[in-house]
Amino acid sequence: MRIVLTMKERTNPHIPIEAEKINPAFLMWGTDELTVWEGNKERRLDEVFEIEMEGTATSVNEVEVVLRGDTSRVKRVGEYMDGGRITIEGDIGMHCANFMAAGTIEVMGNAGGWFARELRGGTVICRGDAGHYCAAGYRGEKKGMRGGKVEVFGSAGDFTAEHLFGGEVIVHGNCGDMPGVDMQGGFLTIHGDCSRPCGNMTDGRCMVLGCASEMLPTFKKQDEVNGPDGLSLTHFTGDVANRGKGNLLVRCYQYLE
Amino acid sequence: MNELLVKNAYVIDPINHIDGEVMDIAVRDGRIVEDVGPQAEVIDAEGCLTLPGGVDSHTHVCGTKVNFGRYMSPEDMRAGREVRRGVKHATSGYSVPTTYANSYRYAIMGYTTLLEGAMAPLEARHTHEEFSATPLQDMMANTLFDGNWGVMKAVSEGDIERVAAIVGWTLSAVKGFGIKLTNPGGTEAWGYGKDLRCIKDEVPHFGVTPAEIIEAMIQACEMLRLPHSVHLHCNNLGTPGNYACTVGTFNLVPDLNKKRQSLYATHVQFHSYGGSDWKTFRSKAEPVAYTVNNRPQIVIDMGQVMFGKTTTMTADGPMEFNLYRLHHNKWSNHDVELETGSGIIPVLYRKKNLVNSIMWAIGLELGLLVKDPWRCLLTTDNPNGAPFVKYPEIIALLMSKKYRDAEFATVHRRTESRVDLPALDREMDWNEIAVMTRAGQAKALGITGIGKGHLGLGAEADIAVYPLKVGEIDPAQEYQKIIDGFARAKWTVKRGRPVARNGEILVHGENTTIWVDPKISPEHDMSRDPKFTEMFNHWYSVRMSNYPVQDEYLKRNLRIETEATI
Numbered sequence: 001m002r003i004v005l006t007m008k009e010r011t012n013p014h015i016p017i018e019a020e021k022i023n024p025a026f027l028m029w030g031t032d033e034l035t036v037w038e039g040n041k042e043r044r045l046d047e048v049f050e051i052e053m054e055g056t057a058t059s060v061n062e063v064e065v066v067l068r069g070d071t072s073r074v075k076r077v078g079e080y081m082d083g084g085r086i087t088i089e090g091d092i093g094m095h096c097a098n099f100m101a102a103g104t105i106e107v108m109g110n111a112g113g114w115f116a117r118e119l120r121g122g123t124v125i126c127r128g129d130a131g132h133y134c135a136a137g138y139r140g141e142k143k144g145m146r147g148g149k150v151e152v153f154g155s156a157g158d159f160t161a162e163h164l165f166g167g168e169v170i171v172h173g174n175c176g177d178m179p180g181v182d183m184q185g186g187f188l189t190i191h192g193d194c195s196r197p198c199g200n201m202t203d204g205r206c207m208v209l210g211c212a213s214e215m216l217p218t219f220k221k222q223d224e225v226n227g228p229d230g231l232s233l234t235h236f237t238g239d240v241a242n243r244g245k246g247n248l249l250v251r252c253y254q255y256l257e
Numbered sequence: 258m259n260e261l262l263v264k265n266a267y268v269i270d271p272i273n274h275i276d277g278e279v280m281d282i283a284v285r286d287g288r289i290v291e292d293v294g295p296q297a298e299v300i301d302a303e304g305c306l307t308l309p310g311g312v313d314s315h316t317h318v319c320g321t322k323v324n325f326g327r328y329m330s331p332e333d334m335r336a337g338r339e340v341r342r343g344v345k346h347a348t349s350g351y352s353v354p355t356t357y358a359n360s361y362r363y364a365i366m367g368y369t370t371l372l373e374g375a376m377a378p379l380e381a382r383h384t385h386e387e388f389s390a391t392p393l394q395d396m397m398a399n400t401l402f403d404g405n406w407g408v409m410k411a412v413s414e415g416d417i418e419r420v421a422a423i424v425g426w427t428l429s430a431v432k433g434f435g436i437k438l439t440n441p442g443g444t445e446a447w448g449y450g451k452d453l454r455c456i457k458d459e460v461p462h463f464g465v466t467p468a469e470i471i472e473a474m475i476q477a478c479e480m481l482r483l484p485h486s487v488h489l490h491c492n493n494l495g496t497p498g499n500y501a502c503t504v505g506t507f508n509l510v511p512d513l514n515k516k517r518q519s520l521y522a523t524h525v526q527f528h529s530y531g532g533s534d535w536k537t538f539r540s541k542a543e544p545v546a547y548t549v550n551n552r553p554q555i556v557i558d559m560g561q562v563m564f565g566k567t568t569t570m571t572a573d574g575p576m577e578f579n580l581y582r583l584h585h586n587k588w589s590n591h592d593v594e595l596e597t598g599s600g601i602i603p604v605l606y607r608k609k610n611l612v613n614s615i616m617w618a619i620g621l622e623l624g625l626l627v628k629d630p631w632r633c634l635l636t637t638d639n640p641n642g643a644p645f646v647k648y649p650e651i652i653a654l655l656m657s658k659k660y661r662d663a664e665f666a667t668v669h670r671r672t673e674s675r676v677d678l679p680a681l682d683r684e685m686d687w688n689e690i691a692v693m694t695r696a697g698q699a700k701a702l703g704i705t706g707i708g709k710g711h712l713g714l715g716a717e718a719d720i721a722v723y724p725l726k727v728g729e730i731d732p733a734q735e736y737q738k739i740i741d742g743f744a745r746a747k748w749t750v751k752r753g754r755p756v757a758r759n760g761e762i763l764v765h766g767e768n769t770t771i772w773v774d775p776k777i778s779p780e781h782d783m784s785r786d787p788k789f790t791e792m793f794n795h796w797y798s799v800r801m802s803n804y805p806v807q808d809e810y811l812k813r814n815l816r817i818e819t820e821a822t823i
Contacts, residue, residue: 138331138332138335139331140330140332141332142586
């Protein structure tokens with residue numbers, strides 16, 4: 001089953017749309033009853049999107065959803081998704097793939113903040129850049145992402161993989177400030193640069209293949225190890241300030257002057 | 258003229274010695290009267306259990322530390338979300354919900370009067386502002402005096418009249434209701450890096466001991482003729498072996514008042530621990546309950562712990578620091594200049610945890626071992642032991658041995674060797690539950706005179722009708738019906754107006770803040786006392802003229818004036 005949702009022309013394209021119903025589990029039963037919120041107005045799905053549907057599905061895994069047009073203000077797409085596939089041809093708004101448990105989401109453009117927050121499983125890919133709090137936890141909650149895989153081919157913002165508890169996060173570009181802060185498990189790989197990685201980390205492994213600026217002094221230097229592509233990485237453990245046993249591997253680093 | 262008739266009510270009203278009588282209750286203009294005219298609005302109770310509106314004599318629902326609990330736990334707001342509907346505001350939160358959520362949930366459970374357990378005098382405005390946003394319950398605030406410099410100085414000088422004068426002035430300045438002592442002296446001592454282990458340790462720089470503070474305050478409370486007694490959170494909360502300190506404190510208390518207790522000891526579950534460390538931790542509810550049974554001048558509340566997530570908050574800063582060292586979760590501590598402090602941390606009580614399981618058992622043991630239900634009241638110290646929405650489960654646990662045994666089978670298996678709970682056969686009846694949840698609380702707070710906690714003529718028309726047919730249910734067997742019934746009142750009537758029905762909120766409501774204004778002779782008026790004003794201007798960061806809470810902060814309010822003997 002293939003569902004193509006094309007964004008219609010909007011009078012004010014800046015008003016955010018809350019679209020947690022864009023999820024294969026709902027769409028496979030038809031779109032007649034589904035609504036989204038545009039600002040403070042509740043709209044039927046077909047008021048906002050042109051809907052094309054082909055075929056039928058017996059399980060959620062047979063559903064493929066495609067989002068077209070200017071979807072950069074559409075929020076909560078694929079929230080609690082438990083199977084199937086969503087492809088977003090342009091940009092996507094905040095909170096895409098929250099709490100997702102299974103399936104695949106692929107964003108061809110950029111993703112907004114809180115991308116793949118508290119992911120439990122499945123695969124989430126962003127071909128462009130991701131915003132702040134990519135693959136992070138929620139404010140106040142102790143455990144963040146618990147499983148699955150997040151891959152960002154561009155750069156990610158601040159607090160990437162904050163409170164990471166399980167699963168794998170790969171950022172091919174740079175990260176902002178404090179990636180992997182409060183990490184308690186899982187794997188975080190940053191191919192580019194970042195600043196102040198892994199503060200308060202207690203467990204898990206973070207690899208920075210670029211340069212870590214403002215490196216935290218509360219990490220204990222262990223030895224040199226061989227990383228991917230023959231790169232030599234410096235191995236740290238910490239965060240000592242939190243009696244942490246995490247591993248932080250960086251290619252080059254710089255302490256704050 | 259606003260009239261209401263509650264028909265066919267199966268009334269249990271312990272204060273008026275009514276134990277299960279089918280009758281009609283007539284209400285005019287918010288008061289219970291003999292009869293009403295034919296135009297009165299009629300509620301048919303259909304023979305269901307009808308009690309006076311619930312009274313919670315110790316809860317934390319309003320004020321700065323509750324609000325800081327909200328700040329530091331944004332994740333708590335993910336639970337209990339409800340959208341705005343009709344008269345209802347949107348709500349969210351579970352252990353530290355929004356003020357409206359507190360109010361609605363209490364109303365749905367049939368509660369109409371609440372006592373905020375601890376208000377720091379300096380931060381009273383915040384408490385009163387939140388009172389005005391708790392629309393369906395009448396509110397009172399116990400005022401903290403545990404580390405009050407003026408009080409401690411007067412105690413060290415042995416001048417009880419001055420203690421009373423300071424308390425009286427502060428109460429009327431901040432519109433408080435009664436005296437709360439939280440770990441007296443302990444929080445202040447901790448400010449100097451010292452910890453008081455029990456009532457005989459000295460507070461640094463002040464030369465007083467908690468025992469002296471407690472004794473002086475009990476006397477001062479009687480001098481001011483306050484409706485409520487001293488409300489004490491004993492020293493050394495939550496440490497193994499602290500029961501000795503608790504019993505020692507109880508033995509200090511003289512019997513000074515014929516009408517009510519002389520000391521209200523709150524959340525005694527947290528103070529009934531035996532053992533010398535966490536490994537040998539065990540219940541000592543038995544000696545504590547024995548002391549209470551033998552000393553009629555003491556009333557306690559359970560402070561029951563129920564399993565699940567919650568937030569602990571207290572003015573007992575050092576205790577919260579110890580908890581933080583145990584849990585390593587987020588933690589907040591706060592100092593209120595010259596007065597008190599506070600601490601907050603979120604906790605999770607787990608059945609798999611031996612200590613938590615023992616704590617759960619201790620609360621129930623206290624409830625069952627204190628023979629007189631008038632002297633052991635049902636609370637969880639909301640939200641410290643559990644959020645108040647767990648009250649129906651506690652009621653069922655007290656009423657059904659079968660339910661206790663079923664629950665006991667699910668807790669940590671080594672609990673059995675550390676507690677006496679399985680040996681207790683007592684099953685409470687409806688009347689005892691009515692005492693523990695409203696009548697006893699109203700009597701202990703001294704508010705029966707203003708018409709709280711009973712349904713006699715002239716009483717405030719706070720009525721809760723529960724969907725429970727007393728004759729048809731066997732509480733010992735059908736405990737699930739008890740839980741469901743007490744969780745959702747059929748009708749909750751507040752001041753003669755139905756405010757909740759079967760879980761639905763019907764009106765926006767307007768509450769009353771009840772506060773006490775002791776009338777003190779001019780020679781003891783602290784606002785004119787040179788030494789006190791000097792102390793105030795020298796140490797406080799606010800001016801004395803800006804300290805009292807202005808009348809604008811109180812909307813509808815009831816001032817109880819007392820004739821102090823000083």
